[in-house]
């Protein structure tokens with residue numbers, strides 16, 4: 001979890017641990033042990049730090065006291081908790097967790113996609129109703145592609161580039177500053193496909209630019225979160241986009257972030273910031 005050292009102000013990603021009734025952490029920079037203010041709420045969910053496989057299940061106990069807690073959540077009511085639980089179900093913070101209602105431990109052990117039966121029983125939810133309301137709403141590739149084509153049109157991209165994407169799934173790279181397109185292939189295509197696989201996203205165009213950090217490719221993509229698509233379109237209207245920025249010189253520095261985009265006179269795209 002994100003922590004801030006009380007002593008030196010250092011921000012870091014670390015664990016907390018309950019000792020003598022206080023949540024504590026140790027600053028990796030100055031070594032100071034300090035108390036952490038954890039969120040308050042009736043229902044608490046905690047994931048143990050199981051990054052070390054040797055500390056996995058055989059060492060898991062029902063008691064979280066003294067254990068290294070990687071993440072800690074608190075909710076005021078069962079409804080908020082169950083919504084949050086369904087959101088993280090397919091991508092939990094770790095394998096092993098505890099859920100407490102007040103001081104009562106209601107779940108402990110491996111975080112399992114079927115744990116909702118226990119929560120339904122404990123909180124008096126109708127399990128069938130819960131599951132019906134939280135069915136996997138997988139977005140199909142066809143839907144993503146249709147959305148991508150619409151966004152390409154909004155961006156004023158060269159029509160032939162759009163049809164190459166539509167008919168043959170070709171992803172084009174637009175070269176800063178004029179916006180001439182060429183097809184991504186070789187290593188470029190490999191990086192695009194890796195990003196798509198990792199994020200379950202569809203890349204429809206990339207912009208290559210040379211910035212002070214070096215040569216970067218900004219991938220414009222359609223995410224798997226359909227509820228965010230209208231916002232993505234608004235961003236495009238406002239000449240910006242959330243992009244995955246692949247850094248050729250330092251691939252480990254690649255990241256998702258907002259960029260400014262603008263059509264070029266050649267019906268390509270360029271980055272404005």
Ligand SMILES: [Zn+2]
Nearest residue numbers: 005008027030
């Ligand atoms: Zn410190």
